[in-house]
Amino acid sequence: MAEPIIEVTGLDYRYEDGTQALSDVSFTIQPHEFVALIGTNGSGKTTLSKCLNGILKATGGAVVVDGLTIGPSTRSAQLIKSIGYVFQNPDHQLFNNRIYDEIAYAPRNLHLAAEDVDSRVREAARIAGIPERLFDDHPFFQTKGIRQRIAIASILSLRPKVIIVDEPTTGQDYRQSREVMDFLRMLNETAGHTIIVITHDMEIVAEYTQRVIAMTGGRILLDGATREVLTRADVIAQADLMPPLVTQLAQGLADDRFSGTTLFAEELLAEWRRVVGAGEEMRHVG
Numbered sequence: 001m002a003e004p005i006i007e008v009t010g011l012d013y014r015y016e017d018g019t020q021a022l023s024d025v026s027f028t029i030q031p032h033e034f035v036a037l038i039g040t041n042g043s044g045k046t047t048l049s050k051c052l053n054g055i056l057k058a059t060g061g062a063v064v065v066d067g068l069t070i071g072p073s074t075r076s077a078q079l080i081k082s083i084g085y086v087f088q089n090p091d092h093q094l095f096n097n098r099i100y101d102e103i104a105y106a107p108r109n110l111h112l113a114a115e116d117v118d119s120r121v122r123e124a125a126r127i128a129g130i131p132e133r134l135f136d137d138h139p140f141f142q143t144k145g146i147r148q149r150i151a152i153a154s155i156l157s158l159r160p161k162v163i164i165v166d167e168p169t170t171g172q173d174y175r176q177s178r179e180v181m182d183f184l185r186m187l188n189e190t191a192g193h194t195i196i197v198i199t200h201d202m203e204i205v206a207e208y209t210q211r212v213i214a215m216t217g218g219r220i221l222l223d224g225a226t227r228e229v230l231t232r233a234d235v236i237a238q239a240d241l242m243p244p245l246v247t248q249l250a251q252g253l254a255d256d257r258f259s260g261t262t263l264f265a266e267e268l269l270a271e272w273r274r275v276v277g278a279g280e281e282m283r284h285v286g
């Protein structure tokens with residue numbers, strides 16, 4: 001197996017006011033994984049993300065990202081090529097007057113030559129689907145979907161191996177949510193980025209992620225394959241979340257004919273047809 005891109009061992013984080021936000025958190029993430037971090041409000045998802053990108057320093061345990069152990073003297077700047085964090089609200093991240101300058105901001109801070117900055121801006125914009133004709137426009141006058149893409153492009157221009165995206169679908173309609181998630185899938189599958197998505201939307205988790213880390217009270221409740229976690233009704237309830245609607249229905253039907261582990265409508269329909277088909281056969285035999 002490849003070296004993990006993230007290795008967290010016995011991580012504790014206590015805020016200055018004494019709030020214990022993380023307790024004994026351990027997991028590893030391999031390169032190219034697409035992971036969902038789920039949990040109720042206050043379960044520690046954001047604190048954990050900030051510990052991963054070096055904004056916060058563990059008060060106990062160890063965090064290693066892309067081979068670098070994050071210690072008290074590690075600066076976020078040392079990590080920006082390894083890990084990037086896209087804020088829940090893109091407006092908390094965007095502060096330049098031109099879209100071009102927004103995407104160029106971080107590579108300029110790396111003191112790259114102007115032509116290298118320019119090629120990174122164009123590359124990030126192209127991947128993020130931001131037309132160059134918008135480069136001179138103000139980020140704030142764009143739709144939320146485009147502002148989100150600008151926020152992601154401004155992280156992509158650093159070419160980080162891991163991208164953490166906090167609540168990418170909040171406040172977006174079905175089509176916009178699918179668009180941003182399809183885009184993250186493309187970054188994962190085509191460009192090879194490791195993606196960690198923080199979300200409360202279990203339909204999105206079911207459809208897009210391979211693995212789920214469920215948190216509650218600053219601890220990991222369950223870490224496993226997406227289907228395994230989303231069909232554990234006890235775990236999902238403890239995390240104060242609801243499984244996808246289809247899974248709720250499947251669990252209501254669960255018996256010796258229905259598995260209770262379906263995540264998607266087509267799967268449940270296939271089980272239904274099998275059961276109905278078997279019933280028809282029984283009638284004919286009878």
Ligand SMILES: Nc1ncnc2c1ncn2[C@@H]1O[C@H](COP(=O)(O)OP(=O)(O)OP(=O)(O)O)[C@@H](O)[C@H]1O
Nearest residue numbers: 015017019021039040041042043044045046047048
């Ligand atoms: N700056 C802070 N100072 C003190 N306590 C904090 C601070 N930020 C967060 N906390 C506390 O730490 C715990 C974990 O919060 P965190 O924001 O990491 O959770 P979260 O799972 O990201 O929640 P949400 O889904 O609401 O974003 C909570 O009890 C929260 O109140």
